[in-house]
Amino acid sequence: MTMKQIADWALDTANKRGATYADSRIVDDRHRALATKNGKVGQAASSESLGIGVRVLVDESWGFAASDSLAREAVDEAAARAVEIARASARVKEHPVRLAPEPAVTVEWSSPCKIDPFKTSISENLELLMKIDAELLSVPGVTLAESNLHFRRYEQWFHSSQGSAIHQTRYITGAGFASFSFQGAEIQKRSYPNSFGGQYQGKGYELVDELKLVENARRVGEQAVALHKAERCPEGRMSLVLDSSQLGLQIHESIGHPIELDRVLGMEANFAGTSFLTLEKLRTLRYGSDIVNVVADATEQHGPGLGTFAYDDEGVEAQCTPIITDGLFTGYISSRETAHSIGENRSNGTMRAEGWNRIPLIRMTNISILPSPKPLTFDQLIAGTDGGIFMQTNRSWSIDDKRYNFQFGCEIGWEIKGGKLGRMFKNPSYSGITTEFWNSMEAVCSRDQWTLWGTPNCGKGQPMQTMGTGHGAAPARFRNVKIGTAYKGN
Amino acid sequence: MLDQGKAQIIFDKLKKFVSVPEIEVIFSSTDYSLTRFANNTIHQNVSETNEIASIRVAWDGKTARATTNRFDDESLKRAVESAEGIARVEEPDPDRLPMAREGEGKQDGAVPSRWFENSAALTPADRAEAVGKIVSVAKKNRLVTAGIYSSSESAEAVVNSNGLSAFHRQTSAEVSITMLADDSSGWQKANSPDVGTLDPVRLAEVAAGKARKSRGPKELPPGKYSVILEPSAVLDLLGFMFWDFGGLAILDQRSFLNNRVGTQLFGENITIVDDVAHPLQSNAPFDGEGVRRRRVSLVEKGVVRRLVYARNTVERMRKSEAAPKVGEIEVTGHGFPLPNEMGEAPTNVVFITPGGEQTVEQMIAGTERGILITRLWYIREVDPYEKILTGMTRDGTFLIEGGKVKHGIRNFRFNQSVIDTLNNVEAMSEAARASGEEAFDMVVPAMKVRGFNFTEVTKF
Numbered sequence: 017m018t019m020k021q022i023a024d025w026a027l028d029t030a031n032k033r034g035a036t037y038a039d040s041r042i043v044d045d046r047h048r049a050l051a052t053k054n055g056k057v058g059q060a061a062s063s064e065s066l067g068i069g070v071r072v073l074v075d076e077s078w079g080f081a082a083s084d085s086l087a088r089e090a091v092d093e094a095a096a097r098a099v100e101i102a103r104a105s106a107r108v109k110e111h112p113v114r115l116a117p118e119p120a121v122t123v124e125w126s127s128p129c130k131i132d133p134f135k136t137s138i139s140e141n142l143e144l145l146m147k148i149d150a151e152l153l154s155v156p157g158v159t160l161a162e163s164n165l166h167f168r169r170y171e172q173w174f175h176s177s178q179g180s181a182i183h184q185t186r187y188i189t190g191a192g193f194a195s196f197s198f199q200g201a202e203i204q205k206r207s208y209p210n211s212f213g214g215q216y217q218g219k220g221y222e223l224v225d226e227l228k229l230v231e232n233a234r235r236v237g238e239q240a241v242a243l244h245k246a247e248r249c250p251e252g253r254m255s256l257v258l259d260s261s262q263l264g265l266q267i268h269e270s271i272g273h274p275i276e277l278d279r280v281l282g283m284e285a286n287f288a289g290t291s292f293l294t295l296e297k298l299r300t301l302r303y304g305s306d307i308v309n310v311v312a313d314a315t316e317q318h319g320p321g322l323g324t325f326a327y328d329d330e331g332v333e334a335q336c337t338p339i340i341t342d343g344l345f346t347g348y349i350s351s352r353e354t355a356h357s358i359g360e361n362r363s364n365g366t367m368r369a370e371g372w373n374r375i376p377l378i379r380m381t382n383i384s385i386l387p388s389p390k391p392l393t394f395d396q397l398i399a400g401t402d403g404g405i406f407m408q409t410n411r412s413w414s415i416d417d418k419r420y421n422f423q424f425g426c427e428i429g430w431e432i433k434g435g436k437l438g439r440m441f442k443n444p445s446y447s448g449i450t451t452e453f454w455n456s457m458e459a460v461c462s463r464d465q466w467t468l469w470g471t472p473n474c475g476k477g478q479p480m481q482t483m484g485t486g487h488g489a490a491p492a493r494f495r496n497v498k499i500g501t502a503y504k505g506n
Numbered sequence: 507m508l509d510q511g512k513a514q515i516i517f518d519k520l521k522k523f524v525s526v527p528e529i530e531v532i533f534s535s536t537d538y539s540l541t542r543f544a545n546n547t548i549h550q551n552v553s554e555t556n557e558i559a560s561i562r563v564a565w566d567g568k569t570a571r572a573t574t575n576r577f578d579d580e581s582l583k584r585a586v587e588s589a590e591g592i593a594r595v596e597e598p599d600p601d602r603l604p605m606a607r608e609g610e611g612k613q614d615g616a617v618p619s620r621w622f623e624n625s626a627a628l629t630p631a632d633r634a635e636a637v638g639k640i641v642s643v644a645k646k647n648r649l650v651t652a653g654i655y656s657s658s659e660s661a662e663a664v665v666n667s668n669g670l671s672a673f674h675r676q677t678s679a680e681v682s683i684t685m686l687a688d689d690s691s692g693w694q695k696a697n698s699p700d701v702g703t704l705d706p707v708r709l710a711e712v713a714a715g716k717a718r719k720s721r722g723p724k725e726l727p728p729g730k731y732s733v734i735l736e737p738s739a740v741l742d743l744l745g746f747m748f749w750d751f752g753g754l755a756i757l758d759q760r761s762f763l764n765n766r767v768g769t770q771l772f773g774e775n776i777t778i779v780d781d782v783a784h785p786l787q788s789n790a791p792f793d794g795e796g797v798r799r800r801r802v803s804l805v806e807k808g809v810v811r812r813l814v815y816a817r818n819t820v821e822r823m824r825k826s827e828a829a830p831k832v833g834e835i836e837v838t839g840h841g842f843p844l845p846n847e848m849g850e851a852p853t854n855v856v857f858i859t860p861g862g863e864q865t866v867e868q869m870i871a872g873t874e875r876g877i878l879i880t881r882l883w884y885i886r887e888v889d890p891y892e893k894i895l896t897g898m899t900r901d902g903t904f905l906i907e908g909g910k911v912k913h914g915i916r917n918f919r920f921n922q923s924v925i926d927t928l929n930n931v932e933a934m935s936e937a938a939r940a941s942g943e944e945a946f947d948m949v950v951p952a953m954k955v956r957g958f959n960f961t962e963v964t965k966f
Contacts, residue, residue, distance in 0.1 A: 050592075051847055053758070057596050058847035062588040063573035064581075067556065079630075080552040084575045097553055104541070104630035105548040108638050139595035146597070159759045162847065198759035203890040283544045285652035285691075286684040287943065289883075289900075292965070373554040412886040414919075416898045421919055421964035423896050425888050443889065447919070447962060478542055478654045478682075479552070502888045502896060502921050505730065505959040 019183075022086050023175035026070045029095035031177060035072035035102070037115065038095070039176040041329060042068045042086065043372035048134060051164040052145040054153065058162065060142075067372035070095045074102035076112035082373040116355040116362050118332055120179030125326035128316070129187040129220035133167035136221045141165050144229070145193075151233035152195045157241030160196035164213060165189075165224065166472075172329075180331040188322065188484060189223045190216035190472055195237040197244065204243040204442065206427050208236045210261045211410050216470030216484060218320040239428060242440060249429045249444035251500030255404030256446055257397060257493045260461075262426055263385065264469035264487035265410050270450040271303075271310055272383040272485065274419040275339055276476075277348040279378075281357060288476050289417025292450070293345065298358060301345040304454030307388070310340040312349050314365060314381035321486020322470040323381030325368075330376055332365035339383065343455070351378050370481035377477050384488030387466040394465055394491050399435040405499055406430040406437060407444045412502070415450075423447040425502050445502035453494060461490035508535030508557055510673040513663040516559060516577060521667065523579075523586045526593075528564040528605045530666035532794070532843055533557070537626075537659045541633040544652035546641045548634060562844060563589045564605060567598030569845050603818055605666045610817075611797035611839045615783035620699040621659075625677035628657040628701060636706045640683055643710035649717050651710070653683040657701060664796030672798075674790035680941070681706045684901060685717040689966065690914050692716025693881050693901035695738060697941045699788055716880055716902035720914025725963055726905065728918060732876035732932075733958040734869045734906070737940035737950050739882045745855075745945020746885065747893055747924045751804055752840065753819040754849025756828055762893045762925070763810055767832045772808040772928035775860045779803050780814060780840070780852035786939040786949045787854045794843035802838050804852060808928075816841025816850040856937065856949040863936045869954045871909045872933070877918075877958070878904040878911060885944045893924040897944075898964065918960040930956045 023040045030038035044066050051059035068091055069082040079102025083094040145163040152161035168188040175181050192214015194207040209215045209227055217223050258266065274291040278284055293301070304310075314323055314334035325334055330352055337347045348358055349366040367376035398406065412425035429444030430437045468488045475482055513533045520531060535557040542550040560573040563586065570592035572585040633655045644651035661675040680697035681704050693716070694709040735743065747762065755761035763771075782791050782799040792798050795817060803811050812833045815823065823835050840850040870878060880902030888894040899917045906912065934951035941947045 053847050056599050057569075057845055060570035060592045060596065060845055061572065062570075062585075062592065063560075064585070065558075065573075065575050067575065077548065078551060080550070082552070082554045082556075084556040094555075101539075101551045101553055101630045104634040105551040107631070107634045108543060108546070108548045108641055111545055111547045111549070137595075138592050142595060142597075196758075196760060198764060198891075201891055203760060205890075281545070282650065282652060282686070283549055285544055285686055286542075286654060286682055286693075373556060375550060375552055412888050412896060414884040414886045414896045414898065416917060416919070416964045416966075417883055417900050418964075418966055420966070421898070421917075421962060423919060423921075423962070425886075425896075445888070449965065478550075479538070479540055479656070501961050503894070504921065504961050506889075506892065506894050506921060506923055506926075 019173040020175065020181060022091055023173065025088055025091045026068065026095040027175060027177050029092045030070060030072045030099055033096055033099040035074050035099055037073040037177055038070065039174065039330065040068055040070045041369065041372055042173040044171045045371055046169045048167045050141050050145060051162065052149050053162050054160060055146055055149045065371065068094060069372045070098045071375060072098045072102050073113055074099055075106035077102050077105035077109055078113060079105060080375045113353055114356060115352040118352060121182065123182045123326055126185040127187050127218045127324065128320060131221035133189050133221040134169060147230050148193050148233045151230060152237040155234060155237035155241060157197050158195045158237045159198045163193040165191050174329065174331055176331050182327045182331055184326055186218055186325065187220050188216060189219050189221060190214060191224045191227055191229060193229060193233065195240040197240045199244045202244055204240050206236045206240040207409055208232050210469065211427065213472060216322055216472045217468065218322060218324050243428060243442045246440040246442040249405065249441040249500050251504060253496050254499055255401055255493060255495050256497040256499065257401060257404060257406040257432065257491060259408040260465065260467045260489040260491055261469050262407060262410050263489035263492050265413060267383055267385055267487050267489060268471055268485060269413060269415045270419060270422055271339065272380040275348050276378045277350045277354045280348065281354060287478050292418045292420050295358065297345055299344065299346055302343055302455060303340045303345040303451060304343045305457045306343045307460060308340050308343050308454055308457055309386040310383065311386065312337045312339050312366065312381050312383050318382050319468040321382035321468045322472060322484030323486040328365040328367045329369045330367040332363045335365045337364045349378055368483055370483060374481045377481065379483045380485040382468065382486030382488060385460060387463045387490045388460050390462065392459065392462045394461055397459055397461055397491055397493060398432060398437055401432045401435060401493060404432045405441065405444060406432055420449050422450065423502060443503060445500060447498050447501045456494045456496055458493055458495050460492040466490040507537060507659060508533055508661040508663065510663060513665055517665040520561060520582055520586060523583045524563060526563050526565040526590060528667050530562040530605050532560040533663040535661045540654055540656035541637055542654050543637050546644055546650055548637055551630065560843065561585050561589050563593055567600055567602045568593040568596040569602060571845065601818065601822055603821060605668045606670050606795045606797050606817060607668045608670045611837050612800060613791055613798035614801040617783045617791040618785055620676035620788060622677045622700040625657055625679045625699060625701040626659040628679065639707050640710040643707060643714055644685055647714040647718060649685045649687055649714055651683060651685050655706065656680045662790055664792060666796065670796045672792040672796040679704055681709055683710050683713045685713040687717045687721050690717050690720035690723060691901045695941045697947065719911065720902055720904060723914040723916045725916045728960045728962050730957045730959055732873060732954065732956045734866060734873065734876060734878045734952065734954050736866060736880055736952050737938055738942045739879045740950045740953050741940045741948050742882045742885055742942035742944040743895065744924060746887060746895055748852050748855055751813055751852050752850040753813045753815045753823045756813065756832060757822055757826055762891050767810045769810065770808050771810050771925060772805060773931055774807045775931055776805055776808045776928050777858040778805040779856050779858060780854050781856045782854040784854065784856050784949060788947060789854065793839045793841045795841050797837060797839040797841065799839035802852065814838045814840035814850050814852050819849050853946050857951055859934045859937055859951050864933045865935055866952050869933050870906055870911060873906045873909060876906045878906055888921060894921055895924060896921045916966060917964050919962040920959060921961045922959045927955055932956055
């Protein structure tokens with residue numbers, strides 16, 4: 017039985033029962049997760065999940081049903097259930113669903129993958145993690161070492177009643193480590209190459225080789241211990257330089273989420289929240305300073321991000337949408353259902369589902385700040401800074417439900433004085449209001465300093481869905497930022 | 507839906523495929539439906555059926571897991587081979603115990619049935635009808651509503667080659683409602699295994715009242731205020747600390763309880779237990795290895811008395827330098843499925859209030875100046891040892907003056923130590939089952955807390 021035949025069962029049943037539109041996604045999702053802690057296996061697991069999700073429109077309302085069985089009876093039942101659910105939806109309807117048109121396509125696509133991670137030796141995977149742990153634990157004062165590898169192969173067959181047949185396979189690889197040091201009344205932590213799991217990209221095992229994990233372990237472990245003796249980050253307003261990973265998360269929280277058109281339209285009001293970016297702000301709001309240029313780019317040309325694909329999960333081709341252009345707010349991320357609300361006649365292709373058992377939602381693709389067109393290295397950025405703080409690697413993140421007020425903590429900070437990096441600071445944090453912050457950006461490094469970071473754990477939706485998003489960023493400087501508020505009053 | 511007989515049949519088949527001494531299978535089976543509404547319209551409406559077998563093999567200190575939702579022979583064999591393949595290349599861990607045996611771990615008290623016919627039978631039309639009533643409340647109040655109404659039936663089983671077999675089934679229903687005005691909002695949420703105990707219209711009316719009363723919010727300066735935290739806010743704030751109440755967190759030295767077990771860490775009015783059998787609690791009475799959950803007294807009159815333990819952690823703790831400082835060390839049935847990095851945590855937390863409980867209305871009446879908080883949001887850890895958390899207020903934040911709710915205020919950011927919070931509790935309501943977004947459901951009271959540390963104010 018082919019996937020096309022299985023999809024046809026679902027689409028035919030939906031059609032016969034009255035659906036005016038239907039699509040099905042069959043997904044085969046495979047993972048390998050390995051982690052060590054203090055030189056022992058912490059996690060050693062593989063998983064596979066296969067199933068079908070059927071989404072239908074009946075009476076201009078949505079229904080969705082998913083089944084873990086691809087047997088004819090189960091697929092028919094799922095499609096029939098989706099129709100029954102859609103009819104129930106239509107009982108409470110003030111806003112009928114209208115879909116922006118989209119041409120039917122037949123597509124085969126796989127993400128670039130030089131080394132299939134699932135074909136790498138598990139023994140060598142574990143050996144690598146043990147070596148990292150050993151390096152970290154060789155540093156006196158490191159009290160906990162954690163390392164991890166995560167591989168994913170996500171294969172999807174999308175079919176729609178409008179004639180699209182899209183088969184995509186994406187590989188995702190993630191790797192990283194963290195070192196902890198407990199002394200006195202203080203726990204300090206340093207991670208590499210990023211916190212909360214490390215770096216994730218739409219690549220094969222070649223990513224792990226590129227990260228040079230073992231080579232960086234001792235240095236990072238030493239920093240975790242050294243933080244105990246560092247002064248606490250001062251409080252006040254001053255210039256702030258962020259490393260590219262922290263800037264990536266700043267983009268995620270204060271640009272990526274507010275531009276989601278479903279949030280703007282109130283569809284996420286009960287859980288994820290709404291957005292300050294109300295519709296009248298499109299092409300009128302000065303989101304950032306003149307040098308802030310941000311795109312939502314799902315195309316392969318942007319790089320191997322967690323938001324890179326050929327087609328989104330409702331069959332719309334990957335696109336590059338200007339979000340902020342020379343500081344001006346110029347675009348939302350949208351869907352076929354919401355595109356008309358901003359006067360567009362086509363979705364910009366950002367509907368993504370966690371798996372076969374979830375509906376696609378508007379999700380970030382690769383939301384990236386474009387690097388400076390003029391050469392600017394990190395050293396030059398620091399050399400051009402009279403005074404301030406340089407912060408690296410996220411430790412905590414929080415932002416209000418309209419995405420105005422944020423506060424970030426970082427693992428480590430450094431004083432900048434007279435164009436040079438000086439003393440180490442512990443417990444650095446900064447806070448602000450989204451548009452004020454982006455309007456204070458006065459420099460961003462050039463392409464050679466730019467990294468396409470992966471955020472593998474973005475949560476949204478009810479039931480909750482976890483999605484990987486990409487964020488290209490380079491080190492950047494902001495002026496007059498509020499520093500150190502996280503510890504104020506404590 | 508999975509039953510114990512079907513689980514045993516699949517387990518017996520898997521036993522034939524395995525080539526190593528020990529095998530454990532966690533089965534889970536779910537029928538889950540959720541009706542979601544926004545802008546007074548049902549805009550998403552979903553349903554899912556899924557069954558999973560998560561297979562763990564173990565021998566000679568090696569263990570690994572493979573999970574599949576395909577139950578044909580070829581897929582089950584592939585999963586077994588995958589788990590064996592991973593474990594085979596591991597270095598043996600001499601501390602790793604054989605799998606649990608039937609009867610290992612005790613249960614204190616009978617767990618009531620958590621399966622209700624009326625919850626299992628809920629249809630899309632039933633949920634739509636309830637959402638229609640919620641929308642009617644919104645329209646009556648000239649508001650716009652968003653939220654969810656979900657229902658589910660689930661079963662889980664743990665079966666292993668040492669003869670252990672544990673099975674649990676339950677239902678669940680949940681309602682969460684946001685009411686939106688132009689510049690304000692209100693929120694309520696509740697869940698229960700028994701849908702008959704939920705009252706969506708009442709929740710809608712309370713949420714609508716909060717949205718109405720907080721219109722035209724005024725800005726107050728940040729600083730330290732007395733606050734009245736409704737149970738959902740207490741839950742989401744304090745939920746973070748319970749990840750540190752596991753034995754492995756102490757061994758890893760990542761817990762804020764390191765060197766603090768046995769000390770008077772909180773106020774004398776704070777007593778907390780973990781009790782899966784509590785009538786307002788939910789979930790299975792066994793842990794990720796199938797070991798029965800015990801009732802554990804975590805905090806007594808402000809003193810941290812005990813931690814929870816998975817089987818493997820007990821052995822490691824008894825041999826560690828921390829052993830004399832952590833109270834009683836015994837298997838409590840709180841382990842996560844193996845192998846894992848987190849060890850264990852209490853997940854059926856119940857606050858035991860000290861008497862003299864007050865309703866939220868009484869707390870307000872006794873407050874000269876303070877802040878009433880409906881809900882907290884986006885809570886993250888700023889400092890792991892002092893347990894300083896940051897986050898925002900949301901969906902109904904009010905100034906209290908002269909014993910009365912005066913008006914809505916713009917939302918605050920807090921940076922607040924959990925330790926300080928539990929040293930500054932001036933009043934509590936009776937504990938109730940509460941549900942939030944940042945922590946698992948608990949039985950918690952509303953709390954009046956002095957000196958709550960707000961550091962910034964946002965624009966709405």
